[in-house]
Amino acid sequence: MFESAELGHKLSKEAYKKIEPQLRADLLDAQFALSKDASFPVIILISGVRGAGKGETVNLLNAWMDPRHIYAHAFDNPTDEELERPPMWRYWRALPPRGKIGMLFGSWYTAPIIDRVFKHAKSKDLMAAIEQINHLERMLADEGALILKFWFHLSKKAQRKRLKELQADPETSWKVTPRDWGFFKVYDRFYRISEQVLRETSTGHAPWLVVEGADPNYRYVTVGRTLLEAMRKRLQQNGDKKPRATQPAPLVTPVDNLHVLDKLDLGRTIAKKKYDAELKHLQGHLARLTRRPDFANHSVVCVFEGMDAAGKGGAIRRVTASLDARLYRTVPIAAPTDEEKAQPYLWRFWRHLPRKGRFVIYDRSWYGRVLVERIEGFCAEADWMRAYTEINDFEEQIAASGGIVCKFWLQISKEEQLKRFKEREVTSFKQFKITEEDWRNRERWDQYQKAAADMIDRTSTAHAPWTLVPANDKNFARITILQTLAKAIEDSLRSKA
Amino acid sequence: MFESAELGHKLSKEAYKKIEPQLRADLLDAQFALSKDASFPVIILISGVRGAGKGETVNLLNAWMDPRHIYAHAFDNPTDEELERPPMWRYWRALPPRGKIGMLFGSWYTAPIIDRVFKHAKSKDLMAAIEQINHLERMLADEGALILKFWFHLSKKAQRKRLKELQADPETSWKVTPRDWGFFKVYDRFYRISEQVLRETSTGHAPWLVVEGADPNYRYVTVGRTLLEAMRKRLQQNGDKKPRATQPAPLVTPVDNLHVLDKLDLGRTIAKKKYDAELKHLQGHLARLTRRPDFANHSVVCVFEGMDAAGKGGAIRRVTASLDARLYRTVPIAAPTDEEKAQPYLWRFWRHLPRKGRFVIYDRSWYGRVLVERIEGFCAEADWMRAYTEINDFEEQIAASGGIVCKFWLQISKEEQLKRFKEREVTSFKQFKITEEDWRNRERWDQYQKAAADMIDRTSTAHAPWTLVPANDKNFARITILQTLAKAIEDSLRSKA
Numbered sequence: 001m002f003e004s005a006e007l008g009h010k011l012s013k014e015a016y017k018k019i020e021p022q023l024r025a026d027l028l029d030a031q032f033a034l035s036k037d038a039s040f041p042v043i044i045l046i047s048g049v050r051g052a053g054k055g056e057t058v059n060l061l062n063a064w065m066d067p068r069h070i071y072a073h074a075f076d077n078p079t080d081e082e083l084e085r086p087p088m089w090r091y092w093r094a095l096p097p098r099g100k101i102g103m104l105f106g107s108w109y110t111a112p113i114i115d116r117v118f119k120h121a122k123s124k125d126l127m128a129a130i131e132q133i134n135h136l137e138r139m140l141a142d143e144g145a146l147i148l149k150f151w152f153h154l155s156k157k158a159q160r161k162r163l164k165e166l167q168a169d170p171e172t173s174w175k176v177t178p179r180d181w182g183f184f185k186v187y188d189r190f191y192r193i194s195e196q197v198l199r200e201t202s203t204g205h206a207p208w209l210v211v212e213g214a215d216p217n218y219r220y221v222t223v224g225r226t227l228l229e230a231m232r233k234r235l236q237q238n239g240d241k242k243p244r245a246t247q248p249a250p251l252v253t254p255v256d257n258l259h260v261l262d263k264l265d266l267g268r269t270i271a272k273k274k275y276d277a278e279l280k281h282l283q284g285h286l287a288r289l290t291r292r293p294d295f296a297n298h299s300v301v302c303v304f305e306g307m308d309a310a311g312k313g314g315a316i317r318r319v320t321a322s323l324d325a326r327l328y329r330t331v332p333i334a335a336p337t338d339e340e341k342a343q344p345y346l347w348r349f350w351r352h353l354p355r356k357g358r359f360v361i362y363d364r365s366w367y368g369r370v371l372v373e374r375i376e377g378f379c380a381e382a383d384w385m386r387a388y389t390e391i392n393d394f395e396e397q398i399a400a401s402g403g404i405v406c407k408f409w410l411q412i413s414k415e416e417q418l419k420r421f422k423e424r425e426v427t428s429f430k431q432f433k434i435t436e437e438d439w440r441n442r443e444r445w446d447q448y449q450k451a452a453a454d455m456i457d458r459t460s461t462a463h464a465p466w467t468l469v470p471a472n473d474k475n476f477a478r479i480t481i482l483q484t485l486a487k488a489i490e491d492s493l494r495s496k497a
Numbered sequence: 498m499f500e501s502a503e504l505g506h507k508l509s510k511e512a513y514k515k516i517e518p519q520l521r522a523d524l525l526d527a528q529f530a531l532s533k534d535a536s537f538p539v540i541i542l543i544s545g546v547r548g549a550g551k552g553e554t555v556n557l558l559n560a561w562m563d564p565r566h567i568y569a570h571a572f573d574n575p576t577d578e579e580l581e582r583p584p585m586w587r588y589w590r591a592l593p594p595r596g597k598i599g600m601l602f603g604s605w606y607t608a609p610i611i612d613r614v615f616k617h618a619k620s621k622d623l624m625a626a627i628e629q630i631n632h633l634e635r636m637l638a639d640e641g642a643l644i645l646k647f648w649f650h651l652s653k654k655a656q657r658k659r660l661k662e663l664q665a666d667p668e669t670s671w672k673v674t675p676r677d678w679g680f681f682k683v684y685d686r687f688y689r690i691s692e693q694v695l696r697e698t699s700t701g702h703a704p705w706l707v708v709e710g711a712d713p714n715y716r717y718v719t720v721g722r723t724l725l726e727a728m729r730k731r732l733q734q735n736g737d738k739k740p741r742a743t744q745p746a747p748l749v750t751p752v753d754n755l756h757v758l759d760k761l762d763l764g765r766t767i768a769k770k771k772y773d774a775e776l777k778h779l780q781g782h783l784a785r786l787t788r789r790p791d792f793a794n795h796s797v798v799c800v801f802e803g804m805d806a807a808g809k810g811g812a813i814r815r816v817t818a819s820l821d822a823r824l825y826r827t828v829p830i831a832a833p834t835d836e837e838k839a840q841p842y843l844w845r846f847w848r849h850l851p852r853k854g855r856f857v858i859y860d861r862s863w864y865g866r867v868l869v870e871r872i873e874g875f876c877a878e879a880d881w882m883r884a885y886t887e888i889n890d891f892e893e894q895i896a897a898s899g900g901i902v903c904k905f906w907l908q909i910s911k912e913e914q915l916k917r918f919k920e921r922e923v924t925s926f927k928q929f930k931i932t933e934e935d936w937r938n939r940e941r942w943d944q945y946q947k948a949a950a951d952m953i954d955r956t957s958t959a960h961a962p963w964t965l966v967p968a969n970d971k972n973f974a975r976i977t978i979l980q981t982l983a984k985a986i987e988d989s990l991r992s993k994a
Binding site: 054055058059062063067068072073074075076079080081105106170171172174175280281283284287288291313316317320321324325326327329330332334337338339355363 | 551552556559560564565569570571572573576578602603667668669671672777778780784785788810813814817821822823824826829831834835836852860
């Protein structure tokens with residue numbers, strides 16, 4: 001993949017001076033069109049070999065365009081807040097919003113390549129990383145991002161020459177560190193491994209763009225023109241307002257209309273006295289578990305979903321009552337803010353992921369995508385169809401980094417919901433809980449049940465299983481939830497012991 | 498201050514049961530009125546002695562009200578991202594937006610009290626902390642926050658009894674840790690120091706509310722009613738739309754209209770050849786300085802202000818050209834997002850403060866408050882008048898935590914501005930830089946000059962001085978800025994060596 005970037009591409013100073021003013025003007029125009037359109041972000045990855053002019057190129061693009069609409073972000077060693085979350089968390093933090101350009105200097109490619117070059121990771125680790133990257137970029141592209149991945153290349157000879165030149169000049173010698181020479185030593189291995197990674201992650205929606213880094217003028221104009229063309233093309237497409245090409249695959253629709261939720265025995269109850277004793281016991285148990293020293297290596301992500309009035313709030317409070325207030329946070333999912341709307345769908349959930357030793361309880365969650373958004377038509381069919389995979393991937397990342405994912409679907413009968421709605425209307429301090437929207441949603445009961453059944457089928461996984469909770473008896477539901485949660489934590493602690 | 502909280506206040510179960518439903522309903526109503534009004538946040542601090550029911554009270558308030566509008570936040574040991582910024586940064590991160598209730602469990606009081614109790618801090622440190630807290634709370638109140646500071650108290654006898662009770666029950670014994678008994682041992686000292694702190698930080702706009710913690714029913718109802726009354730009163734006031742009572746003090750207005758900016762010699766220039774050599778030299782010097790190992794203990798905060806077309810962008814790029822792209826971030830100040838608008842004015846600047854070893858360059862800054870917002874009337878006179886103090890306080894905190902604050906005012910003549918505006922209109926890639934707003938601002942030239950002079954008089958401090966830069970010659974300005982910045986970093990590194 002690097003052959004064309006070792007040809008000695010050059011652009012004369014005269015040619016550069018002729019091209020530059022118009023290119024700058026055009027880039028600025030495109031940038032303003034992007035900012036005005038504000039329907040997609042541009043994500044530029046800056047990668048490649050040392051000494052190939054990555055830093056200078058970032059500086060030049062910053063100088064050519066309006067820096068107010070560019071988010072340049074460089075990744076150093078991860079902080080402890082980052083280390084305590086899935087590795088991708090730090091990149092989610094740095095994504096540019098729609099209408100802006102993000103230049104990521106170092107990216108999700110850096111660690112997998114370096115770790116493999118220096119043999120801190122095995123071949124299969126690299127393959128797993130590549131798959132995860134492909135998922136991420138697929139999702140970003142589906143969310144509308146324009147992704148440009150620049151790889152700045154130098155031949156071995158050119159890299160040696162470049163490092164020596166920099167070192168010889170007292171004004172630039174600071175740029176060359178022993179680390180650079182360390183990298184030069186493993187040039188061939190680095191070449192081989194990066195080529196593999198580039199090959200396996202160059203896709204139609206996120207292609208690699210290899211640029212020869214030896215000649216600054218050539219490099220600047222190549223990057224500038226590539227960026228310009230890509231932005232123009234996308235803006236043009238948006239103007240055409242073509243429908244999306246992707247057609248989702250159909251879901252299984254059982255002809256007998258029978259689904260997993262129908263099989264739940266909603267008649268299950270627990271006697272008050274037994275409930276009181278069990279509640280106290282389980283809360284103490286959970287409290288002790290979360291105070292064990294080894295709990296500090298885990299985080300817990302709880303998701304509560306269910307029809308309106310299914311008892312999510314009450315159940316959550318029975319859980320939090322046993323937790324140290326310093327350990328948990330409840331995140332109720334309401335309408336997204338404008339900063340959230342300008343990001344991929346999952347962004348507003350990523351931002352609340354807990355550190356190790358902490359709980360985050362989502363009162364409603366990312367599953368809104370395949371429930372309310374599906375049913376109300378807030379997103380296209382293709383969008384909620386791909387969400388199942390995106391969600392599984394998200395939860396897998398949480399689990400892989402030591403997170404315990406517990407998802408509860410609280411199931412009530414349609415009659416029980418009606419009873420609770422009516423109760424709420426007469427109890428003054430519960431009136432806020434019942435709105436016209438609740439009555440409207442109730443009319444779509446069957447659609448919600450079907451969507452929930454699809455959701456459970458497609459997102460109940462080994463690392464993040466759904467627990468279906470019969471919730472006509474609130475107390476029974478609460479005990480079930482506390483038991484499940486305590487067991488999940490216990491199992492996790494045991495498996496690591 | 499604690500005498501009334503050792504009287505053995507009690508509320509019978511019957512009385513509690515009678516009061517509770519109405520109180521819950523009223524609290525919910527008030528909370529919804531707050532959410533609808535959305536003009537101010539409620540900040541509740543939960544502090545006090547161990548075993549006095551802080552956690553339970555937070556849980557109960559969460560249960561009584563709609564948790565979607567409550568931001569409960571507990572502060573554990575600071576993370577490294579927090580440790581590398583001024584101590585208050587972590588609290589700014591956790592502030593509730595307007596329309597919401599924030600319950601801060603542990604707060605800016607915890608560390609100063611504990612550090613003094615265990616003698617990690619001296620008496621004068623505590624006094625400095627108290628002053629800083631009073632500044633913070635004054636600012637929050639001025640920004641509209643309703644602040645309620647609850648202190649849960651137990652007499653020594655009651656605390657011993659409480660801890661023993663919890664310990665005796667196997668279901669709650671986990672709640673008592675050796676640390677709790679360690680605190681009990683220093684009860685008297687803790688009592689004395691907290692009393693001092695409460696006394697010196699109980700103000701009209703942020704009063705302490707001491708609550709006896711022994712009896713849960715008494716505690717719950719007292720907190721609930723206090724919160725209810727405070728919210729009602731404020732919502733009522735907002736309904737009345739009374740004008741603000743505070744009248745700002747007048748600024749000095751010299752009768753000869755002569756101010757600091759007039760004394761600048763704008764005729765200063767530098768020859769092109771000398772500029773080229775100096776630029777290269779200074780950039781190399783700055784590059785080496787920021788790569789010294791001891792630089793990692795500092796952060797740099799640069800502020801660029803000046804009239805339109807004063808050359809801020811070009812000067813910034815001459816600085817960033819010498820920095821490692823991994824070290825710096827340019828933050829251009831544009832219109833605030835809705836998350837930013839829902840917070841105190843300085844919040845959007847606090848959120849971008851650099852970690853140690855990093856640069857953040859603000860292209861325009863918090864000084865907008867006393868420049869454009871003052872002149873365009875975007876905020877009340879009282880608001881921009883208090884901003885001088887708030888800004889000095891903000892910058893002092895940055896400096897105190899190892900930050901180097903460099904502020905540049907780029908001064909050009911009115912004629913030079915006109916020349917540059919006209920140039921911009923004909924250079925295609927600079928057209929984006931010139932808008933109708935620029936021409937409008939130009940009409941208010943004298944007002945801006947007066948506001949800038951006031952700003953410099955009131956915010957040029959030892960820890961964060963202004964550098965006034967004659968900028969009719971762009972190259973002269975750039976060299977001045979690079980020299981100043983390099984010297985500031987050098988001095989800082991030397992003083993610590």
